[in-house]
Amino acid sequence: MDILFENNTKDQIKEAADNNTLLLLPVGILEEHGPHLPVNTDNVIAYDLAIQAAKQIKDTIPVMVLPCVWAGYHGKELENLPGSVRVRPKTLFYYMYDICESLVRNGFRKIAIVNGHGQNPAILQFVSRCIANDYGVNILVTYPMGMIGKAGKQIKTSPEGGAGGHACEVETSLVLALREELVDMTKVPEGDRCQHRTKFFSGDLFPEHDVVNFGYFSTWAAQGSRSGVLGEPKYASVEKGEAFIKAMMQNYKELLTEYYYLMEQEVTDKG
Ligand SMILES: [Zn+2]
Numbered sequence: 001m002d003i004l005f006e007n008n009t010k011d012q013i014k015e016a017a018d019n020n021t022l023l024l025l026p027v028g029i030l031e032e033h034g035p036h037l038p039v040n041t042d043n044v045i046a047y048d049l050a051i052q053a054a055k056q057i058k059d060t061i062p063v064m065v066l067p068c069v070w071a072g073y074h075g076k077e078l079e080n081l082p083g084s085v086r087v088r089p090k091t092l093f094y095y096m097y098d099i100c101e102s103l104v105r106n107g108f109r110k111i112a113i114v115n116g117h118g119q120n121p122a123i124l125q126f127v128s129r130c131i132a133n134d135y136g137v138n139i140l141v142t143y144p145m146g147m148i149g150k151a152g153k154q155i156k157t158s159p160e161g162g163a164g165g166h167a168c169e170v171e172t173s174l175v176l177a178l179r180e181e182l183v184d185m186t187k188v189p190e191g192d193r194c195q196h197r198t199k200f201f202s203g204d205l206f207p208e209h210d211v212v213n214f215g216y217f218s219t220w221a222a223q224g225s226r227s228g229v230l231g232e233p234k235y236a237s238v239e240k241g242e243a244f245i246k247a248m249m250q251n252y253k254e255l256l257t258e259y260y261y262l263m264e265q266e267v268t269d270k271g
Pocket residue numbers: 033041042116117118165166167171
């Protein structure tokens with residue numbers, strides 16, 4: 001069995017489904033990531049890290065990685081920027097729902113989405129909820145940058161607002177560690193730290209101040225980015241990227257293992 005889903009034959013796929021294989025489904029978007037990162041950044045993060053996560057568990061859990069869903073959703077405020085290829089929220093919902101439904105019909109009952117893009121989560125969670133409702137299959141939705149966890153605070157060095165989550169210290173470090181040849185550090189912009197940092201909105205993946213998880217709206221405009229960046233990518237490095245990924249992979253290993261064995265018990269959705 002090849003770890004890449006698409007390299008297997010129909011008979012191997014059938015065997016994998018019969019063997020309770022866990023599927024990792026990467027999803028991202030094509031969108032601007034400042035002057036120094038490619039528009040494919042979120043897809044690179046989702047796909048490369050899904051493969052790394054699969055390698056963490058493959059000796060103990062049967063696992064395969066699907067091709068990356070490369071067009072996700074972002075708001076209208078970004079759609080006129082060069083490189084933006086977005087789909088409407090409902091389109092992403094139906095597209096992801098149909099992909100997951102096909103996989104369930106193929107006999108797979110353990111699916112973990114690895115999402116590289118910050119505006120996809122609510123839609124992906126809705127997909128998970130609907131598949132659970134219709135098929136009794138509970139899909140796990142994960143966000144690699146969120147999986148760094150508390151270690152991120154120790155690794156980052158930019159001032160508050162510098163790890164804003166978009167082409168920032170963290171995301172740039174990740175691409176440097178994954179595919180350094182795609183990053184042009186000579187073009188890194190400065191001075192686009194997230195401005196909107198309050199009790200309710202962190203403005204940083206690893207905030208120093210306490211944040212009440214109160215509500216949600218897109219703060220893109222409020223953050224006032226001039227360069228298409230939210231944060232301070234000048235603090236990025238290969239070493240930091242590797243440290244973020246190390247912390248992330250430890251959490252992925254634990255979460256995917258926990259999810260796999262929880263689903264082995266065929267937990268029914270009581271939602
Ligand atoms: Zn991104």
